[in-house]
Amino acid sequence: VAAPPPVPRVGVAVFVLKGKSVLLGRRRSSIGDCTFALPGGHLEFGESFEQCATRELKEETGLDIGETEFLTATSTVFLEAPKPSHYVTIFMRGVLVDPDQVPQTLEPEKCYGWDWYDWDDSLPKPLFWPLEKMVNSGFNPFPSN
Ligand code: 8DG
Numbered sequence: 001v002a003a004p005p006p007v008p009r010v011g012v013a014v015f016v017l018k019g020k021s022v023l024l025g026r027r028r029s030s031i032g033d034c035t036f037a038l039p040g041g042h043l044e045f046g047e048s049f050e051q052c053a054t055r056e057l058k059e060e061t062g063l064d065i066g067e068t069e070f071l072t073a074t075s076t077v078f079l080e081a082p083k084p085s086h087y088v089t090i091f092m093r094g095v096l097v098d099p100d101q102v103p104q105t106l107e108p109e110k111c112y113g114w115d116w117y118d119w120d121d122s123l124p125k126p127l128f129w130p131l132e133k134m135v136n137s138g139f140n141p142f143p144s145n
């Protein structure tokens with residue numbers, strides 16, 4: 001029988017804010033290998049965006065965030081991947097419960113390591129393509145007040 005046609009999937013990524021910095025890690029993946037991306041992953045059946053953001057962050061870094069807020073959503077087709085894929089990605093933001101908590105690389109097969117990067121003048125390169133597009137369009141994950 002023929003393989004089922006590909007369908008879009010839902011990703012949830014989270015901006016963990018600490019002072020003027022955000023948490024980024026270099027991906028080990030067939031999609032965006034070696035580029036710097038936010039922690040995040042696939043929305044599971046029955047999960048809210050908030051639950052997914054909190055769970056993926058915990059699984060990937062061990063970090064705990066308080067209440068999360070929805071920021072924006074993107075739709076991205078990754079044609080360069082071995083299996084072309086399409087993600088609708090939900091971007092959340094959260095703040096550390098304990099600002100001194102240190103990120104751990106809990107999924108070393110998926111990420112080379114996490115670190116804090118100043119949003120205004122020291123974002124690492126190359127950024128994961130969807131994030132690069134957001135930054136270039138002037139997107140800012142910090143509260144505006
Ligand atoms: P899981 O098995 O833990 O659920 O998934 P994962 O291995 O952690 O998935 P992921 O690739 O980290 O995230 C799922 C998709 O979300 C990713 O393939 C494409 C989309 N996505 C974006 N931007 C970002 C981003 O900045 N970070 C992450 N992690 N995913 C993103 O469009």
Ligand code: MG
Pocket residue numbers: 040041042056059060
């Ligand atoms: Mg994950």
Ligand code: MG
Pocket residue numbers: 039040041060110
């Ligand atoms: Mg992930």
